[in-house]
Amino acid sequence: xxxxxxxxxxxxxxxxxxxxxxxxxxxxxxxxxxxxxxxxxxxxxxxxxxxxxxxxxxxxxxxxxxxxxxxxxxxxxxxxxxxxxxxxxxxxxxxxxxxxxxxxxxxxxxxxxxxxxxxxxxxxxxxxxxxxxxxxxxxxxxxxxxxxxxxxxxxxxxxxxxxxxxxxxxxxxxxxxxxxxxxxxxxxxxxxxxxxxxxxxxxxxxxxxxxxxxxxxxxxxxxxxxxxxxxxxxxxxxxxxxxxxxxxxxxxxxxxxxxxxxxxxxxxxxxxxxxxxxxxxxxxxxxxxxxxxxxxxxxxxxxxxxxxxxxxxxxxxxxxxxxxxxxxxxxxxxxxxxxxxxxxx
Amino acid sequence: xxxxxxxxxxxxxxxxxxxxxxxxxxxxxxxxxxxxxxxxxxxxxxxxxxxxxxxxxxxxxxxxxxxxxxxxxxxxxxxxxxxxxxxxxxxxxxxxxxxxxxxxxxxxxxxxxxxxxxxxxxxxxxxxxxxxxxxxxxxxxxxxxxxxxxxxxxxxxxxxxxxxxxxxxxxxxxxxxxxxxxxxxxxxxxxxxxxxxxxxxxxxxxxxxxxxxxxxxxxxxxxxxxxxxxxxxxxxxxxxxxxxxxxxxxxxxxxxxxxxxxxxxxxxxxxxxxxxxxxxxxxxxxxxxx
Numbered sequence: 001x002x003x004x005x006x007x008x009x010x011x012x013x014x015x016x017x018x019x020x021x022x023x024x025x026x027x028x029x030x031x032x033x034x035x036x037x038x039x040x041x042x043x044x045x046x047x048x049x050x051x052x053x054x055x056x057x058x059x060x061x062x063x064x065x066x067x068x069x070x071x072x073x074x075x076x077x078x079x080x081x082x083x084x085x086x087x088x089x090x091x092x093x094x095x096x097x098x099x100x101x102x103x104x105x106x107x108x109x110x111x112x113x114x115x116x117x118x119x120x121x122x123x124x125x126x127x128x129x130x131x132x133x134x135x136x137x138x139x140x141x142x143x144x145x146x147x148x149x150x151x152x153x154x155x156x157x158x159x160x161x162x163x164x165x166x167x168x169x170x171x172x173x174x175x176x177x178x179x180x181x182x183x184x185x186x187x188x189x190x191x192x193x194x195x196x197x198x199x200x201x202x203x204x205x206x207x208x209x210x211x212x213x214x215x216x217x218x219x220x221x222x223x224x225x226x227x228x229x230x231x232x233x234x235x236x237x238x239x240x241x242x243x244x245x246x247x248x249x250x251x252x253x254x255x256x257x258x259x260x261x262x263x264x265x266x267x268x269x270x271x272x273x274x275x276x277x278x279x280x281x282x283x284x285x286x287x288x289x290x291x292x293x294x295x296x297x298x299x300x301x302x303x304x305x306x307x308x309x310x311x312x313x314x315x316x317x318x319x320x321x322x323x324x325x326x327x328x329x330x331x332x333x334x335x336x337x338x339x340x341x342x343x344x345x
Numbered sequence: 346x347x348x349x350x351x352x353x354x355x356x357x358x359x360x361x362x363x364x365x366x367x368x369x370x371x372x373x374x375x376x377x378x379x380x381x382x383x384x385x386x387x388x389x390x391x392x393x394x395x396x397x398x399x400x401x402x403x404x405x406x407x408x409x410x411x412x413x414x415x416x417x418x419x420x421x422x423x424x425x426x427x428x429x430x431x432x433x434x435x436x437x438x439x440x441x442x443x444x445x446x447x448x449x450x451x452x453x454x455x456x457x458x459x460x461x462x463x464x465x466x467x468x469x470x471x472x473x474x475x476x477x478x479x480x481x482x483x484x485x486x487x488x489x490x491x492x493x494x495x496x497x498x499x500x501x502x503x504x505x506x507x508x509x510x511x512x513x514x515x516x517x518x519x520x521x522x523x524x525x526x527x528x529x530x531x532x533x534x535x536x537x538x539x540x541x542x543x544x545x546x547x548x549x550x551x552x553x554x555x556x557x558x559x560x561x562x563x564x565x566x567x568x569x570x571x572x573x574x575x576x577x578x579x580x581x582x583x584x585x586x587x588x589x590x591x592x593x594x595x596x597x598x599x600x601x602x603x604x605x606x607x608x609x610x611x612x613x614x615x616x617x618x619x620x621x622x623x624x625x626x627x628x629x630x631x632x633x634x635x
Contacts, residue, residue, distance in 0.1 A: 305479035
């Protein structure tokens with residue numbers, strides 16, 4: 001198992017290398033002047049005329065061959081310097097680290113109800129195969145699957161912000177933001193809900209929850225469908241096993257067999273899917289964060305992509321790949337704990 | 346025949362087919378449903394009834410109302426159907442082609458070739474799909490082709506994986522051994538005997554993906570890197586509605602029509618593809634339903 005994990009980890013640098021090479025190649029398709037514009041702190045910087053532009057291209061080495069520029073970037077990455085993000089007006093690493101807690105907070109809050117709901121609905125559907133709970137749940141999942149996130153999110157805004165004014169967009173209200181930024185509020189984790197509890201400030205806790213509610217509901221609704229489907233299929237598979245029939249034959253009540261014997265084993269494939277979904281969500285919930293103006297990794301990544309802010313895109317790409325590979329690895333390592341059969345193989 | 350009999354027993358799947366056919370008809374008869382005016386350079390440029398920013402509610406002139414910039418929503422929804430088919434089918438067709446070739450080559454040659462190709466698949470799988478597509482579209486410029494290229498570049502991998510594993514599975518079946526014993530060449534085996542049998546799972550995946558690729562394309566437009574201003578594209582119209590979704594005080598639902606019509610179009614389109622794909626999968630693997 002350990003050698004397996006190590007081999008998987010050794011793949012990571014190769015994936016990161018190939019990935020960064022690919023994004024870097026995209027960047028190099030821009031002309032040196034265009035790439036210079038990404039470095040320029042302000043448009044005035046480029047007003048110095050052709051001569052100064054040429055000088056700066058020279059100065060930053062934007063005319064150097066591909067491998068030299070790539071080597072320079074890699075050298076920076078290895079010393080922890082991911083470059084400067086023009087979109088964030090911060091170093092890329094600083095921007096990513098400051099936004100990470102916001103996305104983590106949102107994803108964890110959405111992931112828990114999503115998982116519970118999927119397990120509940122999926123096993124229900126499996127138990128009542130082709131009867132009305134199954135039909136209702138099937139229609140619900142396929143509707144959820146087909147509902148565009150941005151339409152659902154806009155509907156949430158329309159109802160819960162515009163009409164009811166319960167869940168405003170953003171991360172915090174103006175007054176709360178002022179408090180949080182002031183020196184009296186200690187930022188332990190960067191996640192507003194956790195920090196407000198640690199600071200004992202309940203008003204801010206409530207305010208951050210009000211801002212989280214709409215994106216959390218949106219994310220839950222959008223992601224619950226695929227997990228429910230997997231749970232349903234897996235439940236059907238398990239209920240067909242011989243040991244389930246044996247348990248029923250020896251006289252155990254149906255409920256006990258379904259919920260204790262079958263559902264537990266049916267959870268296995270869900271663990272894999274759930275791990276993957278968590279990783280993908282941690283890689284930025286681009287549309288949801290954009291709609292609700294929630295300053296997290298996804299909104300940031302979308303802005304940098306639209307602005308062709310390549311240092312940030314590269315940094316985000318590396319972060320995404322690391323999260324994905326690590327999450328895969330964690331799922332693989334947890335698997336033998338859930339399913340002892342895997343260990344013996 | 347098998348498909349028809351399945352539909353007769355599954356009204357929900359039948360509904361999917363009906364919606365899909367309706368969209369096909371709308372796409373075909375778009376020039377009659379929403380005739381372009383003579384001064385339009387392209388039928389995909391949505392006509393506008395002036396330059397006022399504020400959307401106008403449905404009226405006799407504009408059945409679904411007008412959105413930001415007075416673009417006619419009915420016209421956009423009708424011609425947007427063609428855009429959706431173009432992007433969805435285009436992306437999926439090219440992706441299937443690329444994926445099939447790479448998957449088949451990997452499975453056929455095996456060894457180092459397979460290792461390298463599948464590692465390339467792994468690398469592409471580790472790319473954040475939407476962000477990467479955004480970057481590529483932003484580089485290539487606005488329009489249908491940049492979107493199609495971007496979504497294809499980062500969306501072909503699952504086909505390669507399926508085709509490869511199907512070929513590996515089928516290759517060991519008896520009828521293949523029999524064909525080989527008769528002296529069939531490798532190419533003949535792959536193209537005539539193996540691929541046709543490997544294609545059904547690909548078809549299921551492709552059907553489902555057509556819907557989700559249209560979702561992604563609309564998402565690109567929604568995030569501001571998709572089609573040109575005023576292009577008949579559902580995502581673009583939903584993007585316009587975003588600025589108006591919060592109505593005026595006292596009248597929160599004032600601009601409902603800016604979201605409702607293009608939103609319903611995307612939703613129904615994706616729904617119909619998913620229902621059809623679901624039906625195909627059930628037929629492939631009957632254990633999943635009955």
